[in-house]
Amino acid sequence: MPAETVLLLPGTASDEVFVRSVFTEPLSQVGAVLDAPRVRMLSERLTALDSAWRGHPIVVGGVSLGAHVAARWAVRNPDRCAGLVLALPAWTGAPDGAPAALAASASAQIVAEQGIDAALAGTTGWLHDELKRAWHGYGDLLVPHLEEASESAAPTLDELSTLDVPTGIVGCTDDPVHPIAVAQAWAAAMPRAVLTTTTLDAYPHALGRAVQAWQQAG
Template structure:
């Protein structure tokens, strides 16, 4: 099935602890080139999931929309598309983190650990430790977004870590075409999750990237999602 996003409002949701600034840079160029109208809601750390769902509902009030996001944003977007099969044109899922319940998924464990550290040690000390253990580009991104979402950031991390993403059984009922971008070397967002999503959904394709490619150009994520959709 050909996916045409020209003139389609497309809502992209940030990952846990990330922000609308990053999602805009990841998707604006690729989506503008295909004529889509990008919407990037700012995360509300005190009501992360409800805020995302409200943004999707608002955008869909005037017509069918494209939906997507990064990590937890991708999961919320896919769940919304499942719940609104008549209103979702396509799903662009970058770095999906888990399928179904989070359990011991690396991204959920990392979010819980960061939330606990933030509550115990505060923003400055936790950010310093994060910068030591993260690639420079990611450390720079998270330093900015964590500061903007403080002091409610731990609440958002804990909420995201408990979110139940669509299961494989649910994804088999996804009517909208699904384009997934996964990184081959991301231990927090395993490639296998992207493979699982694509193997379960009836109209889906996967494009892979590396963390270095994402670090060099955030738009590599959006381009990979659109390339996957282009295969359908």
């Protein structure tokens, strides 16, 4: 029997390189294979999900914005989704001033006016390195993508309650941009969700714990 393929989408202005670095090994440990498509705008993320469907339900998910997009796709295509692997959902429903949405909007303005280096001036370590690589990879699409991400809707709790598939969620207890309360609310709303947690000092590889949570949910 072929290994199960799991399609995971990157977060806002992140990329497939980051997704692979975090999820390839945890998925291989459970006999699954990662599909991390190269996507930029929201429309490309949705196209990747639609294109991955081959007539049988698939496991999808992602990080932050990627988790939002995958969960919304699952709500709209319940017969096509076999499970969800979700890391760091950032808000529920409309963004309504969520920290991650405000950060994306502010970053778009700084990049447009002062450039990428100015927008990344406050970041350090692995986060700075990851964002610098990924943001340059977006080219002229970076600002419009940051703007569209800041205004995009996540699933509502009512919508999440319809997703009766094995779901693993990882939330962070001390990440102000991705409040743990959001991950907790998503997990409580979804009938077959298992929530696991991490802390900022364990980033980024601890996000792969969503894979084990998905397995437990199954």
